[in-house]
Amino acid sequence: MEYALLNGEIIDRSEAKVDVEDRGYQFGDGVYEVIRVYNGKMFTLTEHLKRFANSAESIGISIPFSIVELTEMLEELLLKNNLQTGNIYMQVTRGTAPRNHLFPTGNVPPTLVAYTIKGVRPLENLKSGVKAILTEDIRWLRCDIKSLNLLGNLLAKQKASEQGCFEAIQHRGQDVTEGSSSNIFIVKNGTVITHESNHLILKGITKDVIVDLCKKNNIPVLERTFSLAELGEADEVFLSSTTAEVMPVIEIDGNKIKSGNPGPLTRNLQEFFKKEIEKQCGVLVNNGI
Ligand SMILES: Cc1ncc(COP(=O)(O)O)c(C=O)c1O
Structure with a gap:
């Protein structure tokens, strides 16, 4: 049986249901x-639990569990589902109330859900690299909140996929912001550059x-805005995310990055990243790159 966490209880996943008037379902009102x-x-x-709490707090949702309690519940969920390699998805919404743009008044408890998804590391893509497209960033101006509202991201990702690409690299005018579900890095003359962490990413x-x-x-590293021109002239490009790790980008809009192969600094960072995983989670058996 698969289990899910629903409002503090670990139950049969097929029984984990939320109301049609849950504000996450109706408004994407959650994180x-x-x-x-x-x-x-x-x-x-x-780091994930702190960001979860920060995202929730920034939209006025207070998570009804402490970080210690959440950790214990997620650990129990992992054990019950016997998850070895994969992901935990967790969300909290402003709860269930009659549909109204205004926040519900009174004591409406948030809805908190978590479940597990099996999934191996994307070894093939990590080795060979992926292709990307460029697309205008049409999202709102609080991209620092990990909001359930992902329409802009979905439209960008879908466009990339329809062009045979893994990711859409978004830009506001001439400034590169981030991928539809990743952060973007360039390497120039040995320096790693990625957008500063502000409200745009x-x-x-x-x-x-x-x-x-x-x-x-x-390794010299700068967190600053970089332009489309700098992206086009980069020695190496890679993207990062929880599921994609350190993923080389080898082509953008049909133009190869240098030789069209993952670059040496990207390779080094992949190695360092793997060691970091192993430090926290133990040796990755048969899972190297
Ligand atoms: C828009 C966006 N940017 C960046 C990231 C990468 O964040 P993280 O490394 O925490 O997964 C994600 C992850 O899903 C994302 O959706």
Whole structure:
């Protein structure tokens, strides 16, 4: 049997139902997290739980559990579902109330749901790299909140897929922001550059790990806005996310990045990232790149 977490209780997943008037369903009025699991252990759990709490707080939802309680519940869920490699999806909404744009008054409890998804590391893409397209960033101006409202991201990702590409790299005018579900990095003359974490992008947990790894390994790294022109002239490009890790980008809009192969600094960062996973979650058996 598969289990899910619903409002503090771990129950049969097929019984985990929410009301048609849940505000997440009707308005996307909630926030979410995706947490990677390797060897049955959650990677960068504290960072994900803090971001979850911050996202919820920034839209006025108070999560009815502490970080310690959430950790215990997620650990139990993992054990019950015997998840070794995959993801935990977790979301909290403003709860169920008669449909009204205004926040419900009175004591409406938030709805908190989590469940697990089996999934191996994307080894083929990590090895060979992926293609991307460029698309105008049409999203709102609070992309730092990991909101359930993902329409702009979905439209971008779908467009990429229809053109045989893995990711859509979004830009506001000449400034590159982020992927539809990833952060974007360029490498120029040995320096790693990625958008500063502000309201225009999601402060990726993977991005932060990569920036730290650069600093620890004496790789020059800058968090600043870069332009489409800089992207076009980059020595290497890669993207990052919880599920994609450090993923080389080898072609954008049909134009190869340099030789069209993953670059050497990207490869080094993949190695450092793998070591970081192993530090937290144990050795990745038969799962190397
Ligand atoms: C829009 C967006 N940016 C960046 C990321 C990467 O964030 P993280 O590394 O925390 O998964 C994601 C992840 O889903 C995302 O949806």
